[in-house]
Amino acid sequence: AVVSTQSTGTAAGPGVVSHVGESELSAHLNKTTSCALLLFYTPYCRYSMELMPHYNALSRLFPSLQHIAVHINSYSSSSVQYGAVGTPTLLLFHESKVVKKIPHTYRNVTELHAYISNITDLKAAAVEVAVTEVDHANVELLPSLDYPLIFSVTFLSLSLVYHTSGYISNLF
Numbered sequence: 001a002v003v004s005t006q007s008t009g010t011a012a013g014p015g016v017v018s019h020v021g022e023s024e025l026s027a028h029l030n031k032t033t034s035c036a037l038l039l040f041y042t043p044y045c046r047y048s049m050e051l052m053p054h055y056n057a058l059s060r061l062f063p064s065l066q067h068i069a070v071h072i073n074s075y076s077s078s079s080v081q082y083g084a085v086g087t088p089t090l091l092l093f094h095e096s097k098v099v100k101k102i103p104h105t106y107r108n109v110t111e112l113h114a115y116i117s118n119i120t121d122l123k124a125a126a127v128e129v130a131v132t133e134v135d136h137a138n139v140e141l142l143p144s145l146d147y148p149l150i151f152s153v154t155f156l157s158l159s160l161v162y163h164t165s166g167y168i169s170n171l172f
Contacts, residue, residue, distance in 0.1 A: 015060045017067045022078040025070055029096045035120060036066040036093040040084040043071065044144040047107075048088040054109040055090075056135040061113050061124045092119070 017039075020028045029036065039055050041048035052069075059067040072079045072087065082091060082098060090102035090112075106115045109131055113124060 015063045017056055017059050017069050019069050019071070022070060022072060022076055025068075025078050026081075028068065029093060032066055032093060032096050034064070034066070034094070035122065036068055037062075037116075038082070038091045038093060039067075039069045040072050040079055040082070040087055040089040040091075041069060042073070042087045043140065043142045045087045046141055049139055049141040051088045051107055052139045053131045053135040054107065054112065056139075057109045057129050057131045058112050058116075061109070061126060061129045062116060062122055063125055065116070065120075065122055092116070 018028070029038075037058075039051070041052060043049060055067065055069065059065075070078060072084070079085070079089070082089075083101065084091070088104075090106075091098050092100040092102060100119060102112070102115060106112050109129060113128070116122065117124060
């Protein structure tokens with residue numbers, strides 16, 4: 001199922017970001033006949049959540065550009081298929097094919113607006129747009145634990161104690 005959020009437009013209409021599940025992504029992109037902008041994000045990533053309000057605002061600047069957001073889990077098949085090695089990842093599509101991966105240096109609505117204007121022939125609906133409270137709706141950084149990091153630190157600490165305990169007891 002496709003869920004759309006934003007203040008203007010109708011479901012999947014102009015100025016709306018369509019939140020699509022990973023399982024529906026390919027089918028959704030195959031229906032795209034023009035340009036689309038795809039954001040891979042996770043609510044556990046601070047950078048994803050900082051970018052999300054700007055991405056929401058960008059959808060109002062380019063209403064002719066379909067805006068899609070996909071919440072991915074680590075090592076998902078969708079991210080591998082489209083070459084997203086981290087979050088957030090922005091991809092520009094034309095007729096269901098990846099045309100450009102937007103560099104990670106473009107992280108606010110002004111920079112994204114300038115970049116998309118430079119690489120496409122699309123005209124923005126306005127000269128500029130401000131990020132509003134509506135763009136921040138439902139954007140929340142979720143707390144997470146990095147279990148591999150916790151395991152690694154614990155393992156290294158226990159290994160260090162184990163291997164140095166014999167050395168320390170020989171000193172005394």
